Amino acid sequence: MQRLLSSFVITLFLFGIGTAQAGNRPADVPEGMGPLPTLAPVPADNPMSPDKIELGKKLYFDPALSLSGNISCNSCHNLGNGGVDNQQFSIGHKWQRGGRNAPTVLNAAFWRTQFWDGRAPLLEDQAKGPPLNPVEMADISEAQLIKRLKDAGYEPLFNKVFGKKPINYDNMAKAIAAFERTLLTPDAPFDRYVRGEADISEAAKRGMHKVDEIGCTGCHSGPLFTNNSFQGFDYGTDTGRKAVTGKAEDDHFFRVQSWRNVALTAPYFHDGSVATLDEAVRIMAKKQLDTELSDKDSSDIVAFLNTLTGKQPEIIYPLLPRPAGRALDFHD
Numbered sequence: 231m232q233r234l235l236s237s238f239v240i241t242l243f244l245f246g247i248g249t250a251q252a253g254n255r256p257a258d259v260p261e262g263m264g265p266l267p268t269l270a271p272v273p274a275d276n277p278m279s280p281d282k283i284e285l286g287k288k289l290y291f292d293p294a295l296s297l298s299g300n301i302s303c304n305s306c307h308n309l310g311n312g313g314v315d316n317q318q319f320s321i322g323h324k325w326q327r328g329g330r331n332a333p334t335v336l337n338a339a340f341w342r343t344q345f346w347d348g349r350a351p352l353l354e355d356q357a358k359g360p361p362l363n364p365v366e367m368a369d370i371s372e373a374q375l376i377k378r379l380k381d382a383g384y385e386p387l388f389n390k391v392f393g394k395k396p397i398n399y400d401n402m403a404k405a406i407a408a409f410e411r412t413l414l415t416p417d418a419p420f421d422r423y424v425r426g427e428a429d430i431s432e433a434a435k436r437g438m439h440k441v442d443e444i445g446c447t448g449c450h451s452g453p454l455f456t457n458n459s460f461q462g463f464d465y466g467t468d469t470g471r472k473a474v475t476g477k478a479e480d481d482h483f484f485r486v487q488s489w490r491n492v493a494l495t496a497p498y499f500h501d502g503s504v505a506t507l508d509e510a511v512r513i514m515a516k517k518q519l520d521t522e523l524s525d526k527d528s529s530d531i532v533a534f535l536n537t538l539t540g541k542q543p544e545i546i547y548p549l550l551p552r553p554a555g556r557a558l559d560f561h562d
Contacts, residue, residue, distance in 0.1 A: 254426030258435065260442040262451040265421035266490065266540060270339035270411045276354060276404045278411065282391045285384075286409030288548045289402060294382050295360075295375065296367035298323060299560030303360070303406065307335040309545050312494030313413065318502035323368035324562065330468065331502030334495050336542075337488060339411040342458040346484050346500045349474045353407035358399065372399040382558055383551030415491055415540025423537070430537045437527075437534030444521050446514075455489035455538065465517060466501045493536045507532050 272278055289295065293302040306320040307313050313334035319327040330346055338344065344356035360366040361375055369375040376397060379385075388397040391405065420438075422428040430438075441447055451457050460471050460483045471480040484500050497503065498510035511531050515521040523531070552558070 255424055256426065258439070259424055260438065260447060262447060263420075263424070263438070263442075263455075264453045265424050266337065266414065266416050266418065266453050267340075268414070268416055270337075270414060272411060273352060273354070276407060278408050279391065281387075282405050282408045283412055284409075284548070285387050285391050286405035286407065287545070288384075288387070288550055289406050290409050291548055292382075292550050294378055294550070294558055294560075295369070296323065297369050297374075297561050299558060301367050303335075303357075306332045306360075306366075309335070309413065309543060312336065312491055312542070313338075314495045316496060318497050320366075322366040323364065326365045328363075328365050330500050331497065333487070334491060335410055336413050336415050336540075337454060337490050339414070340454050340488075341485075343485065347471045347474045348460060348485050353410050354400075354403045357403035357406040357410075375399070376402070378558060381553060383553060387551065413543050415542060418490070418538050418540035420534075420537040421540065431533060433530045433533040434537045435534075437530035437532065440527050440531055441534065444515065445519050449486045449518075450489055456486045459486055460484060461486050461518075463500075463517070465499060465513070466503065468500055470500070489535055489538050491539050493532075493539050507535060511535075 290303045293299050293305070295302060301322065306315050306317075308315055313336035314332055315321075317327075318331060319329065320332045321327060333346065338353060338356075342348075342351075344350040344353065345359075350356040350359060361369045362372070369378075376399060379402065380397060385397050388401060388405075389395075392401050419428065419430050419434075423430045441450070449457055449459065449461055460480070462481075462483050463470070464482050469481050471483040472478065474480070492498075493507060496507065497505050498507065499513075504510045504513060508528055511528050512523050515523045515528075
């Protein structure tokens with residue numbers, strides 16, 4: 231089924247700044263840069279509700295989604311830690327590690343596609359991947375996981391949100407996605423600067439102009455500081471989007487990452503091979519733009535990127551459904 235997004239929310243995202251900020255935008259802000267919207271796009275077939283968001287929060291934090299009972303969504307996308315685990319490759323079932331760096335879940339609702347290679351169109355599609363991935367949560371089947379959730383006591387919560395006999399894999403993913411659409415990071419120092427509410431440092435302003443001057447904003451543009459496209463990045467051995475499409479022209483193509491909260495999400499790149507933001511900035515400038523940055527320019531750009539760290543969501547850890555008097559049936 232084609233999923234239609236709310237035209238109101240799309241308008242907020244694409245055009246952006248909103249009438250409340252009209253006339254306050256500093257003249258030095260390059261065209262195309264703007265504050266993060268306060269609402270995320272919502273698919274027509276998965277409307278938001280407080281009960282659905284709460285159910286999704288429980289599922290997000292529940293290690294019962296994994297075969298071993300040790301791994302939750304929050305294990306790799308830690309909401310107390312910028313939505314990441316700061317590992318090169320996340321730890322999964324039986325201490326296995328995946329082959330790509332875990333991207334942040336914060337502001338993921340604004341992506342046109344999910345994962346580095348774009349293999350999942352929406353958050354709902356992305357949420358279905360890790361539970362059945364043998365390296366990540368390693369569940370045997372959808373049926374096995376749903377049986378576990380019923381045994382845990384989730385059925386009344388699903389009934390309340392989705393109606394009678396609704397507990398299934400698709401609705402599990404819809405609830406998780408609804409929660410993830412609340413994980414936005416507004417009011418970064420840059421956002422407040424653009425709205426005329428506060429200032430940023432002179433170094434950050436120089437960095438803001440430098441990324442525009444050398445061409446970074448050709449890809450890192452818009453409120454999310456990504457144009458949501460796939461671009462070639464001949465770095466490392468990962469073939470990127472080619473593994474999804476099978477097309478030679480997609481070799482080493484990856485989704486252009488957002489600069490939002492990038493100061494929190496080290497290590498960097500799809501393979502997590504770069505330890506510091508300064509080094510990542512220098513590599514991208516050289517490989518993508520054939521530009522050697524001076525120490526001052528790199529420092530200024532990092533100062534600007536630090537202004538894109540928004541207000542982090544403060545989440546109260548939920549109480550999880552569990553049967554009385556016995557444990558769930560977990561397996562190594």
